[in-house]
Amino acid sequence: MAKLEAWQMTAVGEPLSRVSREVPALAPEDVLVRVAGCGVCHTDLGFLHDGVRTRHPLPLILGHEISGHVEDAGSRFASLVGRAVVVPAVLPCGECDLCLSGRPTICRAQIMPGNDRDGGFATRVTLPGRFLCPVPGAGEDPDAPIGAAKGLTLRHLAVVADAVSTAFQAVQRSGVRAGDLAVVVGLGGVGTFAAQLAAEAGAAVVGLDVDPRRLEAAGGLGVGLALDPRSLPARELRARVADFARAARAPAAGWTLFECSGTPAGQQTAWSLLGYGATLMVVGYTLEAPALRLSNLMAFDARALGNWGCAPELYPAVLEKVLSGRIDVVSHTALKPLSEIGPVFDEVRAHRSDRRIVLVPGGEEAA
Amino acid sequence: MAKLEAWQMTAVGEPLSRVSREVPALAPEDVLVRVAGCGVCHTDLGFLHDGVRTRHPLPLILGHEISGHVEDAGSRFASLVGRAVVVPAVLPCGECDLCLSGRPTICRAQIMPGNDRDGGFATRVTLPGRFLCPVPGAGEDPDAPIGAAKGLTLRHLAVVADAVSTAFQAVQRSGVRAGDLAVVVGLGGVGTFAAQLAAEAGAAVVGLDVDPRRLEAAGGLGVGLALDPRSLPARELRARVADFARAARAPAAGWTLFECSGTPAGQQTAWSLLGYGATLMVVGYTLEAPALRLSNLMAFDARALGNWGCAPELYPAVLEKVLSGRIDVVSHTALKPLSEIGPVFDEVRAHRSDRRIVLVPGGEEAA
Numbered sequence: 001m002a003k004l005e006a007w008q009m010t011a012v013g014e015p016l017s018r019v020s021r022e023v024p025a026l027a028p029e030d031v032l033v034r035v036a037g038c039g040v041c042h043t044d045l046g047f048l049h050d051g052v053r054t055r056h057p058l059p060l061i062l063g064h065e066i067s068g069h070v071e072d073a074g075s076r077f078a079s080l081v082g083r084a085v086v087v088p089a090v091l092p093c094g095e096c097d098l099c100l101s102g103r104p105t106i107c108r109a110q111i112m113p114g115n116d117r118d119g120g121f122a123t124r125v126t127l128p129g130r131f132l133c134p135v136p137g138a139g140e141d142p143d144a145p146i147g148a149a150k151g152l153t154l155r156h157l158a159v160v161a162d163a164v165s166t167a168f169q170a171v172q173r174s175g176v177r178a179g180d181l182a183v184v185v186g187l188g189g190v191g192t193f194a195a196q197l198a199a200e201a202g203a204a205v206v207g208l209d210v211d212p213r214r215l216e217a218a219g220g221l222g223v224g225l226a227l228d229p230r231s232l233p234a235r236e237l238r239a240r241v242a243d244f245a246r247a248a249r250a251p252a253a254g255w256t257l258f259e260c261s262g263t264p265a266g267q268q269t270a271w272s273l274l275g276y277g278a279t280l281m282v283v284g285y286t287l288e289a290p291a292l293r294l295s296n297l298m299a300f301d302a303r304a305l306g307n308w309g310c311a312p313e314l315y316p317a318v319l320e321k322v323l324s325g326r327i328d329v330v331s332h333t334a335l336k337p338l339s340e341i342g343p344v345f346d347e348v349r350a351h352r353s354d355r356r357i358v359l360v361p362g363g364e365e366a367a
Numbered sequence: 368m369a370k371l372e373a374w375q376m377t378a379v380g381e382p383l384s385r386v387s388r389e390v391p392a393l394a395p396e397d398v399l400v401r402v403a404g405c406g407v408c409h410t411d412l413g414f415l416h417d418g419v420r421t422r423h424p425l426p427l428i429l430g431h432e433i434s435g436h437v438e439d440a441g442s443r444f445a446s447l448v449g450r451a452v453v454v455p456a457v458l459p460c461g462e463c464d465l466c467l468s469g470r471p472t473i474c475r476a477q478i479m480p481g482n483d484r485d486g487g488f489a490t491r492v493t494l495p496g497r498f499l500c501p502v503p504g505a506g507e508d509p510d511a512p513i514g515a516a517k518g519l520t521l522r523h524l525a526v527v528a529d530a531v532s533t534a535f536q537a538v539q540r541s542g543v544r545a546g547d548l549a550v551v552v553g554l555g556g557v558g559t560f561a562a563q564l565a566a567e568a569g570a571a572v573v574g575l576d577v578d579p580r581r582l583e584a585a586g587g588l589g590v591g592l593a594l595d596p597r598s599l600p601a602r603e604l605r606a607r608v609a610d611f612a613r614a615a616r617a618p619a620a621g622w623t624l625f626e627c628s629g630t631p632a633g634q635q636t637a638w639s640l641l642g643y644g645a646t647l648m649v650v651g652y653t654l655e656a657p658a659l660r661l662s663n664l665m666a667f668d669a670r671a672l673g674n675w676g677c678a679p680e681l682y683p684a685v686l687e688k689v690l691s692g693r694i695d696v697v698s699h700t701a702l703k704p705l706s707e708i709g710p711v712f713d714e715v716r717a718h719r720s721d722r723r724i725v726l727v728p729g730g731e732e733a734a
Contacts (some may be wrong), residue, residue, distance in 0.1 A: 098620060098644070106643040108618055108669045154597070201553060252474055259661075267661045278471040282664040293656040294626075296635045297649040297673030303475045306664030361621045 006122030007341045007366035008061045012051055016341055023124055025086035027274045028074040031129040036142035037158035037358040039065030039121030042262055044348050050287060055116050063120035065157040074223045077129030084138030084154050086319060089162035090309030091128050105309045121341055123361040131312035133319060148322030151330040158358045160322055165310035168318045170281045173305055178202025180248035186261025187214040189356045192282055194290045195221040196259045200326055201352055204248035205351045208269060208352050213354045234272040242335045253277045264290035278302040335360050372731035373489030374708045375428045379418055383708055390491055400495040403509035404525035404725040406432030407489030409629055412716050417654060423481045430487035431456040431480045434525040438627055444496030451521050453686060456529035457676030458495050470664055480637030484511040488708055490728040498679035500686060514690030518697040525725045526700055527689055532677035534560035535685045537648045541623045544729045545569025548617035550608060552637045554581040554630025556723045557650055559699045561625045562588040571615035573608050580721045601639040620644045631657035645669040702727050
C-alpha cells in the first residue's frame with residue numbers, strides 16, 4: 001500500500017506538522033496523484049494565519065495548486081494511470097444543475113484540494129479523477145523539459161492549476177480585447193499572469209504594485225506603465241493612467257481593471273479607477289471590508305465581476321498558452337523543496353519572494 | 368414666440384426659484400415639448416440638497432422624467448410635431464463609438480434633461496428630438512385616458528421616462544428568469560417597478576423596505592415576502608429569504624438582488640445577501656461609501672452590475688408593458704401641481720409620500 005508524507009495544518013497560527021500515513025483504498029471516482037509540484041498561494045496563508053476557514057475541519061493538508069503523475073486510479077479512471085496532469089484548483093461534480101447550466105465554479109459539491117479535502121503539500125494526494133487535465137507531451141520524469149519554453153518542467157506547471165488558470169478565466173470573462181486598456185492591481189502570483197494574458201489579448205496594460213522589484217520586472221509581463229499607487233494621490237494616478245491610455249490609443253471609457261492584490265488598499269485603488277463602462281474583475285481575496293462608493297457602478301454604468309477559480313473545460317487552452325511559451329511561467333516561478341514549507345510560508349507571508357513558489361517533494365519517503 | 372414658466376435651482380440648499388422666459392429659436396436637432404408631467408426623483412434631491420453636482424452649471428431647471436407633446440421642432444424633427452412623447456431620461460448622441468457599439472447609456476455626449484441642460488419642472492422644455500419615444504394611441508389631451516389601465520393618462524407616463532425604464536433595463540441586464548429568486552431592496556420610485564417587472568418575468572420576489580406602508584402595499588407588486596431589514600440580524604434575514612426561496616422552489620444559488628434604495632444601509636443589506644452566483648444590480652445612488660467586503664464577489668463567483676438609465680431602443684417595450692396594464696403605474700403615482708414643487712420636494716425628501724410624484728403644469732402661463 002502506498003504511503004504519503006505531508007505537512008498538515010492543525011490550528012490557526014500553529015506551525016505545519018509533518019505527517020506520514022498510508023494512502024487509503026481509492027474510491028471508483030478517485031485517483032492517486034504523485035505530486036510533482038504544489039504552488040504556495042495567499043489562500044493557504046489566509047487559512048493558516050488569517051482565520052479564513054477551510055471547509056473541511058482541521059487537521060488538513062493544505063495546497064491546491066498541483067501538478068503530478070497519476071499513479072493509481074479507481075475503476076472509473078483506470079485510463080489515467082501513468083498520465084502527467086494538472087489538477088484544477090476547483091473540481092466541480094459535473095452533474096448538478098449548476099454544472100449542467102455552465103456554472104461549474106459555483107458547484108456546491110465542488111472539491112478544492114487543501115480546502116474540502118487533503119491537498120498537495122504532500123508526496124501523494126487522492127483526488128477526484130474527473131476533470132484532471134492531462135499534459136500533452138509529458139513523460140515520466142517531472143524534471144524533464146516540456147513544451148517550447150526554456151526551463152519549463154511538469155513541476156512549474158503546478159502554477160497552471162490556479163494562478164495562471166484563474167487569471168485566464170478572469171481575462172476571458174472581462175471581455176478585454178485588442179486595443180483596450182487593462183489595469184492590473186497587484187503583480188503577484190495571479191496578477192503576473194493576468195498582465196501577460198491581457199497583453200497577449202492585445203490590451204495596453206498598466207501594472208500597479210507596491211513592490212519595486214515587481215515594478216521593475218513588469219516590462220517583461222507586457223506592462224507598458226508600472227506605478228506604485230501609494231506614490232500618487234488617487235486623482236493623479238487616474239490622470240497618469242488616462243495619459244497612458246491616450247498615448248496607447250485606447251478608449252477613455254470601458255477600462256478593464258483586475259484587482260489581484262487581495263488587499264483593502266488595492267481594492268480601493270482599483271475602485272478609484274472605475275470609470276464609464278468599466279469592468280472590475282475581483283480576483284484577489286481579503287476578509288477586510290474597505291469603504292467603497294458602490295454607487296459609482298451605477299453612475300458609470302460599470303460592473304464588478306468576481307472570479308472564483310477556473311472552469312475545467314478551459315484548462316487545455318490555458319495549458320497550451322504555457323506550453324507554447326506565449327505565457328511565461330518559468331521566470332515567475334521558483335521551485336523549492338517541500339521540506340522547506342515552514343520557512344517558505346514565512347517568506348511568502350512577508351512578501352520577500354517576487355516569484356510564485358512551487359514546493360517540490362523529494363527524499364521525504366526515504367527520510 | 369413661446370414662453371416657458373419654470374422653477375429653477377440656483378444653489379445647493381436654496382429654495383427653487385420661479386422663472387419666466389422666452390423659448391429661444393430651436394436648433395435643427397431640437398424640439399420643444401409642452402410638459403404633461405415631470406416626475407420627482409431622488410436624483411433631483413441629490414442635486415438640490417446633497418451636493419451631487421449637475422453637469423451644467425447653476426442656475427438650472429431640474430427634472431428628467433418627462434412626458435408631453437411636441438409643440439414645435441427644428442428642421443430635422445418636423446414630423447414629430449403634435450406627437451405625445453415620453454422623453455428618455457438619458458438621451459445619447461447616437462453617433463459616437465460608444466453609441467455605435469451598443470453602449471448608449473455611457474455616451475459622453477449624452478443629454479440628461481435637468482442635468483446637462485434645463486429640464487422638465489417647467490411648462491415647456493427644449494430637448495434633442497432624437498430618441499423621443501412616441502406614445503401610441505395618445506391624443507392631444509394630456510388628461511385623456513390612455514391604454515388599457517384604468518386612470519392612466521399621458522401625465523402618468525412621465526414615470527416611464529426614468530423610474531420604470533431604469534428598472535426595466537436593470538431587470539433585463541440582470542438576466543432574471545422564471546423560477547429565479549429576486550430581492551428588491553427599497554420599494555420606492557424605481558424599486559416599485561423593479562419588483563413588478565421581476566415578478567412579471569416569473570421570479571419569486573422578496574421586497575425589503577423600512578417603510579411599513581410600502582411593505583403593506585408590496586403584495587400588489589407581486590412581492591411574496593416583504594420585510595423590514597432593520598427588524599432582523601443579517602444572518603436571520605438571509606435565512607428568511609432562503610426559506611422563502613425554498614418554499615417557492617427557487618434555486619439556493621444565483622439570486623438576483625436589486626439595490627434600489629440608494630442608501631448605505633440598503634447597500635449593505637443587499638451586499639449581505641450576496642451568495643453563490645448572485646447578481647447584484649446597483650440601481651440606487653448615494654454619495655456615501657459603506658464598508659463592503661468586496662472579496663465576496665470573488666468567493667461567491669458573484670457580480671455587481673451598475674445600471675445608468677435605459678437605452679432609448681428599449682422604451683417602446685417598456686411603454687407597451689405600461690399601456691397594456693401589465694405594469695401598474697397609476698397606483699404608484701400621484702399627480703400634483705407644478706406650483707407645489709417646493710412642498711413636494713420637502714415631502715419626497717422626508718419620505719412622507721409612498722408614491723412617485725409627478726408635477727403637472729397648469730395655469731402657470733395665465734398667472
